[in-house]
Structures are given as structure tokens and as C-alpha cells.
Amino acid sequence: MKINGKFPNVRLRRVRNSKWMRNLVSENNVSVNDLILPIFVREGKNIIENIKTMPGVKRYSLNKLSSIMNLVKKYKIPMVAIFPYTPKNKKDKNGLEALNKNNLVCKSVRYIKKKFPNIGVMCDVALDPYTSHGHDGILVKNRIDNDKTLEILVKQALIQAEAGCDVIAPSDMMDGRIGVIRKALDKKGYKNVSIISYSAKYASNFYGPFRDAVGSKSILKSDKKTYQMDFRNTNESFREIGLDIKEGADIVMIKPGLPYLDIIRNIKENFKIPVFAYQVSGEYSLIKFGIKNKLINNNSVIESLMSFKRAGASAIVTYFALEIAKKLKNFN
Ligand code: PBG
Numbered sequence: 062m063k064i065n066g067k068f069p070n071v072r073l074r075r076v077r078n079s080k081w082m083r084n085l086v087s088e089n090n091v092s093v094n095d096l097i098l099p100i101f102v103r104e105g106k107n108i109i110e111n112i113k114t115m116p117g118v119k120r121y122s123l124n125k126l127s128s129i130m131n132l133v134k135k136y137k138i139p140m141v142a143i144f145p146y147t148p149k150n151k152k153d154k155n156g157l158e159a160l161n162k163n164n165l166v167c168k169s170v171r172y173i174k175k176k177f178p179n180i181g182v183m184c185d186v187a188l189d190p191y192t193s194h195g196h197d198g199i200l201v202k203n204r205i206d207n208d209k210t211l212e213i214l215v216k217q218a219l220i221q222a223e224a225g226c227d228v229i230a231p232s233d234m235m236d237g238r239i240g241v242i243r244k245a246l247d248k249k250g251y252k253n254v255s256i257i258s259y260s261a262k263y264a265s266n267f268y269g270p271f272r273d274a275v276g277s278k279s280i281l282k283s284d285k286k287t288y289q290m291d292f293r294n295t296n297e298s299f300r301e302i303g304l305d306i307k308e309g310a311d312i313v314m315i316k317p318g319l320p321y322l323d324i325i326r327n328i329k330e331n332f333k334i335p336v337f338a339y340q341v342s343g344e345y346s347l348i349k350f351g352i353k354n355k356l357i358n359n360n361s362v363i364e365s366l367m368s369f370k371r372a373g374a375s376a377i378v379t380y381f382a383l384e385i386a387k388k389l390k391n392f393n
Pocket residue numbers: 185187189197232233267268269270271272285340341342343
């Protein structure tokens with residue numbers, strides 16, 4: 062059959078024909094304002110070491126932090142998230158190092174806030190970098206005791222706030238933690254410290270490289286399914302997020318990212334609160350290894366980040382933050 066000019070009168074390809082038209086009609090974009098960079102810190106001096114399971118990601122000793130922070134500043138990344146690699150001799154059953162005002166995280170926060178006062182600093186609240194068993198809370202008879210853990214988490218949040226951290230990010234998934242942490246922060250005068258709650262954090266298989274990076278992988282017994290969410294569930298994420306908002310969360314986070322785009326979209330549509338996504342270590346490493354082995358090309362990174370924007374995320378915690386910030390100018 063010959064097409065006689067009447068059909069098709071709608072041609073979607075007309076808005077794809079040129080680069081400038083594609084730019085004009087684009088519905089979403091990733092900007093450097095959307096990026097949060099996780100940084101791993103470690104003890105020692107003059108150390109910048111590779112993390113085998115996360116190509117391109119490194120651990121920094123305190124006196125080398127400036128090398129990455131200068132780039133964060135140069136490329137105008139709004140916020141960093143600090144994670145500590147704790148040596149075995151500083152880990153114990155109750156994760157007491159979390160309450161040391163001079164632990165790696167507190168020292169890093171003080172350093173960054175002094176040298177880079179205009180860059181936001183976010184700190185995890187959870188005990189897993191510090192416990193000898195790798196769990197986020199206190200073990201009592203082989204179970205994570207919710208309320209005993211809360212007592213320690215509140216103290217951990219307070220010392221991080223005292224060190225100058227701008228954003229407290231509880232990632233532990235204990236019930237009631239946002240409420241008690243918000244109350245304690247306010248009581249001590251930290252009313253301007255924000256809370257980003259890892260509200261819908263799933264018991265995911267994609268955290269492996271991160272656990273390696275903070276040194277908890279080999280020691281973690283069993284899994285975190287009694288506190289992190291079951292990946293079969295959607296409704297439960299509404300309950301988690303509803304509670305966290307009621308308890309005082311300023312921003313909610315969905316974690317992991319790519320396998321949970323449906324959750325981001327649902328939460329964005331149903332709650333009028335900023336939603337962040339965490340593109341976790343396993344997602345990062347999969348993409349990296351794919352690129353390294355020439356299975357996929359480099360632009361898969363921006364494509365993955367764009368999916369978060371499409372789903373409705375305001376910002377993305379991603380190990381790609383720096384390399385994407387460098388490239389964003391050239392994109393399109
Ligand atoms: C610890 C924590 C984890 C991540 C961030 N904070 C791991 C876990 O819950 O086991 C994962 C981040 C990543 O995989 O990139 N509470």
C-alpha cells in the first residue's frame with residue numbers, strides 16, 4: 062500500500078529529528094544540583110586506596126580528603142555522605158566506636174565543615190561500620206534489639222551533629238528512630254540539622270561492594286531481613302514513609318535505586334515531600350564492570366541517573382557523582 066500523505070498525520074519522529082528539538086522537548090534532566098557523593102574515609106596518613114569491588118572508588122585517609130573535596134567544590138556537588146572504614150580492633154559487639162567524638166566520621170566532618178563550609182555533609186546513623194557482627198544494631202540473643210539500639214543511635218546522631226554535620230541520615234531501619242532522633246536534636250539545640258530518612262530501605266542483595274568498602278562484609282552473619290524491608294512489598298513502603306514523615310523526616314530516601322523505581326514513583330505521587338534515590342554500590346559496580354568489559358557504553362551512566370529523575374527523585378546519592386558532574390557540561 063502506498064502512503065498517500067494523509068497517513069500518518071502524527072509523526073512522533075518530528076520531535077526527534079534534531080538535537081536542538083530533542084533538547085527543547087526533553088522532559089527531564091540531571092543537573093549537578095541533583096548529586097550527592099558518598100566518600101569512604103579510613104585511618105592512617107597519606108593513603109588513597111582502591112576498593113577492588115568498586116572500580117574508581119577510593120578510601121581516603123583524613124589528610125588526603127582534600128584531594129576529593131577540592132573536586133567536589135570545583136564541580137559544585139552540593140553534598141557529600143561520609144562512610145568510615147573501621148579497623149577490626151575498633152569494632153565490638155555494641156559498636157561503641159560510633160559514640161567516640163573523635164571517630165573517623167566526626168573528624169572528617171569537622172575537617173570538611175572547616176575547609177569547605179558551603180558543601181553539605183551527611184552522616185549515616187547506623188552501627189554496622191562499628192559492630193563486630195556487621196549488623197546495624199545491638200544483638201540480644203541473636204536478634205537486633207530495636208529499643209536498645211535506639212538509645213545508641215540517638216547518641217550517635219548527637220555527636221555527629223555536634224561535629225558539625227548538616228544532615229543526619231538514619232539508615233538503620235529501627236522502628237521509631239526518626240522521632241527519637243528529632244526530639245533529641247531539638248532538645249540539644251540542633252533544630253537546623255535536617256533528617257534524611259532512609260525510609261524505604263530494602264534488605265537488598267545489591268549492597269555487597271559497600272559492605273566490602275566499610276569492612277563489614279566478611280563479618281556479617283546471616284542477613285538484615287528482620288529490620289530492612291522485604292523486597293516483595295510495596296504497601297509497606299507507604300507505611301514506613303508515612304511514619305517517618307509524621308516523626309519529623311525532612312526528606313525520604315528510597316534504597317536501592319534502579320530495582321525500586323516503582324517505589325520512587327509511588328511515593329512521589331502520594332507524599333508531597335522531597336524523595337531521594339540511592340544508587341547503591343552493587344548497581345554502581347555492575348554498570349562499571351559492564352563499561353570496563355565493553356558490554357555497554359559510558360552513556361549508560363547518565364541513562365541510569367535519568368531514570369531516577371523520570372521516576373520523580375529530586376536528588377540521587379551515587380558513586381558516579383563526580384564523573385558525571387565533570388561530563389554534564391558536554392551532555393546532550
Ligand atoms: C549501612 C548502610 C548500607 C548502605 C548504606 N548504609 C549497607 C547495609 O545496610 O548493609 C549501602 C550502600 C551501598 O550499597 O552503596 N546501614
